[in-house]
Amino acid sequence: MKIKCIITDDEPMARKGLRGYIEKIEFLTLVGECEDAIQLNTMLKNQQVDLIFLDIEMPEMTGLELLSNITNPPKVIIVSAYEQYALKGYEFEVVDYLLKPVSFDRFLKSANRIHALLQTEQKEADDYIFVKSDKQLKKILFKDILFIESMENYVIIQTVSSKEIVYTTLKQIHESLPQDIFQQTHRSYIVNINQVNAIDGNLLNVNSYKIPVARNLKDNIFNLILNNRLITKG
Structure with missing residues (x-):
């Protein structure tokens, strides 16, 4: 996965430092640099x-002011010399907040975090x-499925x-699903x-529904669900 990123900072040396860090990380691709938030808005x-690697204190408009004026922005990592904006920054769901001067070790940690997030x-x-349901082809996300129930020739x-x-069988639809998540x-x-x-x-208990577990499948199903996360009194 290649992550396309933009640096926005009014300080040339700060942009140069971030550019050098980005060049060292294979999955980051720099596609633009901006001197202020207005340039970034246009880009x-x-x-x-x-x-976006985004500075806060910039002429004309701050980085936070820009975030408050755009809808559906890309992921944002704030890079600032001022720690007092951190809480406000996280209100905009920024991925990370880096304090200048930023070490490469700290930058790499942040880059790895965004890589994992975007991959997920x-x-x-x-x-x-x-x-096919109600004469339509409907898209269903795996994560949204609670359970599937067999009703003779239908599910x-x-x-x-x-x-x-x-109109399908339980066996046929099971073969189309991830076996580690969907268990009969x-x-x-x-x-x-x-x-x-x-x-x-x-x-x-699945949401507000109660789904039976067959006796011969009980141990395996419970182990998969608990996944070594059962806390008991020692």
């Missing part, structure tokens, strides 16, 4: 960008299936916001184990 209208977001965006896909009835708990049910919020005897 964002003409350039697709994944990440990309994976989630790619994790979906299309199903019901229950998501966080809808119920889709699809019963001959009639497949459950997204990430959506389980409680275990009650032989039942799984």
Whole structure:
């Protein structure tokens, strides 16, 4: 994954330092430099960008003022000499806040954080299936599926916001899903184990639904859900 980034800082030496750091990191690609927030505002209208390294104190308009005036900005890492803006910066959901002078070690840590974040977001965006329901082809994200219930020649896909009835078998749809996340708990049910919020005897609480677990599958299913995270009294 290549991350396209822009440096915005009114200090030439600060831009030079960040440019040198970016050149050392293989997955970062510098696509532009701006001397102030107004230049950045113009560049964002003409350039697709994944990440902004943004100074705060700049002429005409501060970095925070710019963030308050744009919708759906790219990811932002603030690079500033003033720590008092940190809390305000995080109100804009910035990924990180770097205090000048920035060491390469600290810069690399921040770059790795944004790389992991964007990879996760990309994976989630790619994790979906299309199903035919109500004479339409509907896109369903894996993470939104609560469970799937078999109804003879049909299945019901229950998501966080809808119920889709699809003409297929439980076996066929299971083969289209990630096997580590979607587990068959019963001959009639497949459950997204990430959506389980409680275990009650032989039942799984999934949102407001109770899904049965077959006796012969119970130990394996419970181990997968708990994943060594069960806290007991010693």
